Amino acid sequence: MKYQINIIAENQQIVVYRIINLFLKKKIFIEKIEANFNEKENFSKILIIIKNLNQNMIETTIKQINKIIEIKKINYKKIL
Amino acid sequence: MKITGAEALIKSLLLEKVEVIFGYPGGAIMPVYDALYHYQDKIKHILVRHEQGAVHAAEGYARISRKPGVCFTTSGPGATNLVTGIADAMMDSVPLVCITGQVASSLLGSDAFQETDVIGITTPITKWNYQIINAQEIPEIISKAFYIASKGRPGPVVIDITKNAQIEELDYKPKKIFIEKLEKTNKLEKNKLKEIAEIINSSEKPLIVAGHGVLISNAENELNIFSKKAKIPIAVTLHGVSSTNKDNPYYVGMVGMHGNYAPNVLTNEADLLLGFGMRFDDRVTGKLDRYAKNAKIIHVDIDASEHNKNVKTYFPVLSDLKYFLKNILPYIKSKNRKNWIEKFKQLDEIEKKYEKKRYKKYENKITSDLVIKKLSELTKGKAIVVADVGQNQMFAARYYDFKLNNSFISSGGLGTMGFSLPASIGAKIASKNDVYAVVGDGGFQMTIQELGTIMQEKLPIKILILNNQYLGMVRQWQELFFSKRYSFTYLKNPNFIQIAQGYNIQSKKINKKQDLEKELKKFIKSKKPYVLEVMVEAEHNVFPMIPAGNAVDEIRLE
Numbered sequence: 343m344k345y346q347i348n349i350i351a352e353n354q355q356i357v358v359y360r361i362i363n364l365f366l367k368k369k370i371f372i373e374k375i376e377a378n379f380n381e382k383e384n385f386s387k388i389l390i391i392i393k394n395l396n397q398n399m400i401e402t403t404i405k406q407i408n409k410i411i412e413i414k415k416i417n418y419k420k421i422l
Numbered sequence: 423m424k425i426t427g428a429e430a431l432i433k434s435l436l437l438e439k440v441e442v443i444f445g446y447p448g449g450a451i452m453p454v455y456d457a458l459y460h461y462q463d464k465i466k467h468i469l470v471r472h473e474q475g476a477v478h479a480a481e482g483y484a485r486i487s488r489k490p491g492v493c494f495t496t497s498g499p500g501a502t503n504l505v506t507g508i509a510d511a512m513m514d515s516v517p518l519v520c521i522t523g524q525v526a527s528s529l530l531g532s533d534a535f536q537e538t539d540v541i542g543i544t545t546p547i548t549k550w551n552y553q554i555i556n557a558q559e560i561p562e563i564i565s566k567a568f569y570i571a572s573k574g575r576p577g578p579v580v581i582d583i584t585k586n587a588q589i590e591e592l593d594y595k596p597k598k599i600f601i602e603k604l605e606k607t608n609k610l611e612k613n614k615l616k617e618i619a620e621i622i623n624s625s626e627k628p629l630i631v632a633g634h635g636v637l638i639s640n641a642e643n644e645l646n647i648f649s650k651k652a653k654i655p656i657a658v659t660l661h662g663v664s665s666t667n668k669d670n671p672y673y674v675g676m677v678g679m680h681g682n683y684a685p686n687v688l689t690n691e692a693d694l695l696l697g698f699g700m701r702f703d704d705r706v707t708g709k710l711d712r713y714a715k716n717a718k719i720i721h722v723d724i725d726a727s728e729h730n731k732n733v734k735t736y737f738p739v740l741s742d743l744k745y746f747l748k749n750i751l752p753y754i755k756s757k758n759r760k761n762w763i764e765k766f767k768q769l770d771e772i773e774k775k776y777e778k779k780r781y782k783k784y785e786n787k788i789t790s791d792l793v794i795k796k797l798s799e800l801t802k803g804k805a806i807v808v809a810d811v812g813q814n815q816m817f818a819a820r821y822y823d824f825k826l827n828n829s830f831i832s833s834g835g836l837g838t839m840g841f842s843l844p845a846s847i848g849a850k851i852a853s854k855n856d857v858y859a860v861v862g863d864g865g866f867q868m869t870i871q872e873l874g875t876i877m878q879e880k881l882p883i884k885i886l887i888l889n890n891q892y893l894g895m896v897r898q899w900q901e902l903f904f905s906k907r908y909s910f911t912y913l914k915n916p917n918f919i920q921i922a923q924g925y926n927i928q929s930k931k932i933n934k935k936q937d938l939e940k941e942l943k944k945f946i947k948s949k950k951p952y953v954l955e956v957m958v959e960a961e962h963n964v965f966p967m968i969p970a971g972n973a974v975d976e977i978r979l980e
């Protein structure tokens with residue numbers, strides 16, 4: 343199963359590092375990751391595409407990502 | 423008013439009501455130590471002998487005082503020596519604020535002397551971390567650190583401060599931060615509470631499994647009231663051991679790998695499992711696909727990511743446990759569950775039979791469980807016990823009859839050998855109660871240097887070494903699962919009595935059963951630090967036991 347995760351976070355470099363760390367720990371394969379810093383509005387938009395996860399794993403993972411203090415908003419959708 | 427970053431740090435700590443810091447100075451944190459010099463009357467500093475000692479002491483302090491523990495270390499090795507303790511605190515939800523010095527910001531990334539990427543190293547094992555590179559940030563970031571460490575599910579925070587930020591001056595204004603994200607708690611709506619209460623009230627065979635969350639949310643009373651009103655048995659996890667006690671008639675013992683027979687077996691018979699402030703760790707559940715399959719699971723936890731992580735939950739409740747218990751209580755009906763409670767007693771008798779058999783086998787020997795039982799009797803269960811990891815930990819958890827709430831500390835999730843001695847330092851500083859460090863001969867030698875801290879601070883900590891000359895738990899596994907191939911678990915130990923004497927700490931070694939009670943009494947009576955080394959039966963095992971990978975009802979009694 344493929345999922346697209348959309349994140350809005352504080353404009354800090356560490357955020358991407360924290361997210362990738364979590365995927366690394368859980369052995370989740372990242373197909374694509376894209377981070378756009380928005381200087382003007384002082385937030386970053388992060389888009390991640392991951393695959394090979396079941397529904398329970400994606401839900402737990404999303405909740406774990408959401409524990410990262412700098413993250414403001416997170417949602418995900420199934421894309422394949 | 424212009425002050426240095428270092429002084430602003432100390433002022434910020436005072437604003438957070440910090441009373442004690444566990445630390446070890448070094449090059450990159452010297453400005454902070456210089457500022458601390460002028461505040462010695464307001465903040466106590468405990469100089470440890472190794473940074474791992476500082477972080478475990480801070481954990482012990484945090485768990486007993488229920489406030490964040492604070493430690494100071496320098497950059498490089500000072501910071502990396504904290505890693506084990508930070509990981510330990512992360513696993514066991516212990517609030518810590520660790521301040522590490524760092525090289526000047528102009529040198530970052532240049533492999534400067536004693537530079538390490540502390541943020542990089544600690545990211546996976548902290549609730550939050552941050553590197554301060556200019557003094558201006560200090561008041562806000564320190565406030566944020568304390569807020570994050572203690573709010574919701576507690577955890578460790580690391581703040582790395584570059585040397586220039588400690589030296590630079592700033593206009594200091596006290597700051598108090600709050601973070602909206604962490605303020606979010608769920609409102610327990612009436613109809614939801616009624617729905618949950620209905621499930622509880624209609625259950626025939628419910629079982630509470632109470633974890634560390636009971637202690638963190640201060641819900642010991644509420645838990646007892648709830649179980650007595652509903653007439654539901656309470657089992658505890660390792661960290662939940664001192665959240666209730668045998669005075670509650672519904673207390674049925676500990677669950678998990680070395681828990682009691684009845685609650686483990688009956689987990690699989692229960693029709694309702696109430697997980698209160700616990701996280702269904704693999705040491706509790708055993709084989710997951712055979713865990714509590716007949717039960718609806720109601721899981722109350724403040725961390726949403728724990729719901730449905732390991733076991734499928736029928737009703738996840740995102741709430742502070744105390745708040746939940748208080749609010750659900752009016753809807754709970756008393757129900758006669760005599761037959762169900764009786765089952766626990768019956769199975770308990772079976773466990774006791776095996777226990778008696780073991781006592782008979784070791785009649786003239788000193789076994790670890792006997793030592794803990796005696797200690798419990800003689801202290802009337804009214805002491806704080808800081809156990810290390812391994813057999814000694816399981817014996818301490820199972821055979822000490824804890825009468826005080828929040829009086830058992832140990833390293834649970836990470837299983838850090840060497841935890842006990844330094845953690846007992848923090849526990850003693852946080853509490854007026856007597857503190858006993860229960861430790862094996864292996865774990866004792868992992869942080870033995872902290873005897874120096876105990877000596878310097880004159881802390882009346884009682885250190886009980888259960889010496890079996892083995893890495894006991896590993897040896898037990900080798901005996902049971904590796905055909906007695908004792909691969910590198912035998913320890914040739916030093917003379918612990920002479921070592922204690924070297925630190926000017928009173929000490930005594932015993933190896934005869936008839937001396938046990940007399941020497942324990944002296945040990946307990948002493949008002950000074952005391953090392954009591956008890957030579958215990960070497961090839962003695964902790965039972966019951968759920969072998970790794972087995973289901974909870976496949977628990978072995980011998």
